[in-house]
Amino acid sequence: MALAGVEANGIQIDVQYLDGAIADVGARIQRLEGQFRDHAYWTEWKKLYGTNANLGSREQLGKLLFSHMGLANERTTASGKLAVDAVALEQCQHPFARNYIKLENLKKLQSTYLLGVRREVAPSGLLHVFYNLHRTLTYRSSSEAPNFQNIPIRDPEMAKWIRRAFVPRCNRQLLELDFKGIEVGVAACYNLDPQLISYVKDKSTDMHRDTAAELFMLPETAIPKNVRQAVKGSFVFAQFYGDWYVACTKSLWADIEKLGLKTADGVCLYEHLARHGVRERGECRDSTTATGGTFEAHVKSVEKKFWKKRFKVYDRWREQFYSDYLKNGGFATHTGFYITGLYGRNNVTNYPIQGSAFHCLLWCLIRLGRQLRQRRMQSLIVGQIHDSMVLDVVPAELDEVVGMVQEIVRSLLKEWRWIIVPLEIEMELAPVGGSWFDKKEFKI
DNA sequence: AAACAGTGCGCG
DNA sequence: AAAGCGCGCACTGTTT
Numbered sequence: 001m002a003l004a005g006v007e008a009n010g011i012q013i014d015v016q017y018l019d020g021a022i023a024d025v026g027a028r029i030q031r032l033e034g035q036f037r038d039h040a041y042w043t044e045w046k047k048l049y050g051t052n053a054n055l056g057s058r059e060q061l062g063k064l065l066f067s068h069m070g071l072a073n074e075r076t077t078a079s080g081k082l083a084v085d086a087v088a089l090e091q092c093q094h095p096f097a098r099n100y101i102k103l104e105n106l107k108k109l110q111s112t113y114l115l116g117v118r119r120e121v122a123p124s125g126l127l128h129v130f131y132n133l134h135r136t137l138t139y140r141s142s143s144e145a146p147n148f149q150n151i152p153i154r155d156p157e158m159a160k161w162i163r164r165a166f167v168p169r170c171n172r173q174l175l176e177l178d179f180k181g182i183e184v185g186v187a188a189c190y191n192l193d194p195q196l197i198s199y200v201k202d203k204s205t206d207m208h209r210d211t212a213a214e215l216f217m218l219p220e221t222a223i224p225k226n227v228r229q230a231v232k233g234s235f236v237f238a239q240f241y242g243d244w245y246v247a248c249t250k251s252l253w254a255d256i257e258k259l260g261l262k263t264a265d266g267v268c269l270y271e272h273l274a275r276h277g278v279r280e281r282g283e284c285r286d287s288t289t290a291t292g293g294t295f296e297a298h299v300k301s302v303e304k305k306f307w308k309k310r311f312k313v314y315d316r317w318r319e320q321f322y323s324d325y326l327k328n329g330g331f332a333t334h335t336g337f338y339i340t341g342l343y344g345r346n347n348v349t350n351y352p353i354q355g356s357a358f359h360c361l362l363w364c365l366i367r368l369g370r371q372l373r374q375r376r377m378q379s380l381i382v383g384q385i386h387d388s389m390v391l392d393v394v395p396a397e398l399d400e401v402v403g404m405v406q407e408i409v410r411s412l413l414k415e416w417r418w419i420i421v422p423l424e425i426e427m428e429l430a431p432v433g434g435s436w437f438d439k440k441e442f443k444i
Numbered sequence: 445a446a447a448c449a450g451t452g453c454g455c456g
Numbered sequence: 457a458a459a460g461c462g463c464g465c466a467c468t469g470t471t472t
Contacts, residue, residue, distance in 0.1 A: 057468060058451075077451065085452060108453065112465055138462060140456090147464045150455035158454085183456085183461095241460035248460090287459085350461045354456090386456045386462090 002366040003131040003141070003384065010126030011148075011166055011382040012392070014435070018118055018165040025110045025161065032103045041096045044068065056107075058084040061100065065092060105158065113162040116146040127166075131384060137347075139337050139355035140386060141362070149385045151436075163437035168392045172379075173432045175398070176439055177405055178388030179361060180424040186357040187240065188421050189334065191317035195310055200421045207310075208232040214302045215252065217276045222264035230255040235299075242346030245303040246284050249296045253281045318349045334418045335359040360412060360423065361387050367408045368401075377401070395432055402427070402444060 036042055036055055045064050046053045054060060062084035066073045071092050075083040082088075086104075089097040121127050129148040131141050143149045151166075152158035168174045179185075181200070188196045199207045212231040213220040234251040255261060261269045273279075273295065282296025283289035290297040307315040325331045325348045330340035333352040343351070361384070368389070369381050379397045383390035393401055405425060413419055429442035 054468080059468070079450070081450090083451085104452085108466080111467085112454070116465075135464095136462065140462065142463050144464060147455080150453090150464070152454060154455080178456095238460050242458085243460035244458080246459075345458070346460065347462095354462060357456095388456085 002362070002369045003133070005369050006365075006381050006384060007128050007130060009380045009382050009392075010122070010124075010128040011390070012169050013117060013121045013125055013127050014165050014167045015118075015121060015125055018114065018121075021161055021165065022110065022114045022118060025106060025114060029103065029106050029110060032099070032106065036096075036099070036103070039096060041069075062088075065089075065094075065097065071097075105155075109152070109158050109161055113146075113152065113158075114165075117162070117165060120146055129383070136355075137339075137341075138351045138358075139333065139335070139339075140358040141384065143384075148383050160437050164435045166436035168430070168433065171432065172392050172394055173398075173434065174382075174430040174436055174439060175391040175393050175401070175442070176388055176428045176436075177391070178385075178426050178428075179357070180426045182357045182360060182387045182423070183353055184240070185419075185421045185423060186334075186360070187314070187353045189356075189418055190321075190353060191314040192420075193311050193313035193317070196314055197421060208236055211236055211302070211306065214305070215299065216261075216263075216269055217273065217278075218263060224262065224264055226259050227261050227269070230259055230261060239303065239306060241350055245290075245300045246286070246296065248303070249282060249299040250284050252299065253295055318345075322348050333359075334416070358386055360416075360419070361389065363412055363416075364405065364408050365389050367411075368405060371404055371408075372401075375400075390436070398429075399444075 033055060041064065042053075042055075045055075045060065048064060048068060049060055062073075062082050065071045065084075066082055071094070073082055073088050073091065075085070075088045075091075077083050086101050089101050092098075117127060120129070127146075129146060130144050132144065133139075133141055135142050141149075152162055166174070184196070185200050188200050196207075199205050206228075208228050208231055209220055209223045212218065212223045212228050215231055215235060216227060218227075230252065234255055235248050238248055238251070256269045263269065263272050277293060278295050278298055280294055282291065282294030284296055290300045321331065322345045325343075330338050331348060331352060332338050333356050335356045337355065339351060365381060365384060372379055372381070377394070377397050377400070379391055379393040379401050381389055382392045391401065409423055409425060413423065427442040428439040430436065430438040430440070
């Protein structure tokens with residue numbers, strides 16, 4: 001019922017802007033495609049495929065680059081074919097391949113997002129997306145027509161093109177509220193690992209910083225922001241979701257180059273590691289290839305310490321939870337669901353965390369929506385993204401809305417006793433009349 | 445023409 | 457023993 005309310009509210013779209021953006025991006029795509037058709041490679045491409053040559057076919061591009069031209073590519077897909085994705089094309093280090101990625105990005109922006117939103121906007125100018133609660137294995141939600149939960153944000157350029165179209169109603173502003181680190185917090189509520197709990201509770205500590213110090217042999221007091229960020233994504237979260245050191249080694253090693261990671265003194269991390277006796281990545285083929293002096297061997301030892309020392313209770317919980325599932329044929333979540341069926345180890349230990357984290361948000365969303373109506377306020381909930389909600393607020397109601405949310409979170413902690421860590425709400429606010437792209441951190 | 449499988453990529 | 461989790465959408469190429 002609550003999500004149906006959000007669907008009915010709808011989010012305002014700046015249709016005039018959107019139509020302009022569609023025209024602009026369309027022209028860019030045309031221009032780029034024209035450049036491709038002037039390139040010598042396109043002539044080769046046509047020799048291979050004749051009238052069937054299709055610039056949009058990655059299969060054809062793969063044949064051209066990796067079979068015909070003989071460029072290297074060791075990446076394969078699930079079914080064993082050569083992968084022709086952004087990583088493989090990046091590795092070609094060739095302008096034709098690089099520009100192809102750019103073109104594909106623009107086409108993704110145009111077809112999935114700009115046109116995807118345009119197609120669904122109602123004549124009123126409101127976009128009523130759908131939220132499902134019956135389609136996920138984890139008891140999260142999903143969103144469709146269009147999917148409101150995967151609108152670009154990480155690439156600022158793509159984010160600007162599409163998020164500019166999402167605007168507040170007249171004389172209002174967009175407010176986004178999200179739970180900070182909710183999945184880590186909820187994980188701690190399942191595994192009760194004292195070290196993890198203390199990391200979550202004590203703001204002076206930072207597990208990403210500490211792990212970064214170990215992985216890159218740096219002092220904990222001198223971890224650059226982008227190094228911490230890379231370790232958070234490529235190691236800590238990956239490990240929590242069930243990744244292993246071989247894959248983590250590859251992505252961390254690639255991050256150094258891709259993100260230009262350096263020590264606080266400006267020394268490239270390859271050079272820094274070499275000074276500490278780690279001169280190469282390692283073969284990274286399987287569990288037998290980690291030989292001494294390689295980054296692979298080092299990451300392996302950090303992983304061991306990570307699970308056997310730092311988060312040993314979390315480690316034991318994963319084992320226990322999975323073996324209980326094997327015995328019982330199912331597992332319960334803290335939010336009252338019992339999940340049965342055939343799943344692997346990573347699924348079983350991740351589903352309850354992912355689902356329950358969403359239920360914290362849903363619990364709050366239900367109450368906020370109800371209270372806004374009861375108080376006859378004009379502010380509306382207009383969207384939801386797993387651990388966040390987007391509101392279209394009347395400026396005069398802003399303080400009251402924020403107060404209501406904080407009170408609701410307090411009552412959540414009282415009601416659900418299994419939540420044994422603090423829950424923090426982060427807010428982002430756009431100016432009155434500003435778009436979703438214009439949101440900025442907002443503190444009271 | 446519709447359905448399906450496979451691939452790739454956007455988000456949390 | 458397995459080897460990050462969850463989604464929706466667009467597009468290509470093939471089958472029905």
